[in-house]
Amino acid sequence: MLNFSLYSAVLAILVVIGLSWDILRKSPGNEVMQGISLKIQQGARAFLKREYLAVSLVVVIIALLFSLAPRLGSKVEVNWRTAIAFILGAFASGLAGFIAMTVGTKSNSRTTEAARKGILPALRISFSAGVITGLSIVGIALLGLIFVYRTFKGDPLAVNGYAMGASLLALFARAGGGIYTKGADMGADLVGKVEAGIPEDDPRNPAVIADNVGDNVGDTAGMGADLLESYVESIIASIAIGYTIFLSKKAHESILFLPFAIAGWGLISSFLGIFITRIIPFKDPQKAMNTGVYSAAVTMVAGAYFIIKNSGISYVAYPLMGPFWAVVAGFWIGDGVDNRWSE
Secondary structure (H helix, E strand, C coil): CHHHHHHHHHHHHHHHHHHHHHHCCCCCCCHHHHHHHHHHEEEEEEHHHHHHHHHHHHHHHHHHHHHHHHHCCCCCCCCCHHHHHHHHHHHHHHHHHHHHHHHHHHHHHHHHHHHHCCCCHHHHHHHHHHHHHHHHHHHHHHHHHHHHHHHHHCHHHHHHHHHHHHHHHHHHHHHHHHHHHHHHHHHHHHHHHHCCCCCCCCCCCCHHHHHHHHHHHHHHHHHHHHHHHHHHHHHHHHHHHHHHHHHHCCHHHHHHCHHHHHHHHHHHHHHHHHHHHHHHHCCCHHHHHHHHHHHHHHHHHHHHHHHHHHHCCCCCCCCCCCCHHHHHHHHHHHHHHHHHHHH
């Protein structure tokens, strides 16, 4: 199960590289488009550089405290393994945010240029950019978690250290980027719409660049780091539940690796949804997106049934297919929340 999830994560990274190359070879548009895009790229990189520098100092200090903790008290269990995993988690979260921001700022002018040929060419570029962000988040998160789990042989303190590192950087990225986003957005609106009486995002308003920079560092880089943290912690929580059941001698040891296998199959299911959305020539972009999402969901549920049934969990006190029905319930609730949100 662990190898399967590892191969799935590596495949996700390879797909990210391929889609990135495909986007970058597209035309970035005319000089005006490229100029605006370059200003947004420069602003976003400058913000992330300052933010990551400040956060890295905090990460190093906390990692040192983790390493020295056993010498500070006999009852302290965190150690240098926790510190290394903590740094890896912070790095993974930061890398996911950086990739999300870079892809967003590189694809904006290319999407605009493609829109001149129609909505479908623009959809393919923008959709590919979103896919790169999603797959890089999941691929990096899963690779890092598997590395920590294997290196430290499932040590709970190390595994939780990885989650703590991802959470810390996500907190800074989401809060810092979000504050900048709202500050720039409100400033641009006050200057443009209130004082000058010009429409929102009008090119005559220089603050619009800061507004767009904020969208990338807050809604893209911050969200990327935040999603990685949530993804990692959901897997670790499942492992913890499985570990508790295993210790109570109510299930086979394979239950510890079931969350990895489910996550790996989730990536494979996503590949199918991506393929359908990109290849089938839908006239309605929303129909294309919905078809890809529901195709991935059906594939995920079918694969989860097969994986759980053949996992050798050997429950004693719980139904064998209990985790499968939990997966189905998660999809049902998630789909209901998405529909309510879209309405």
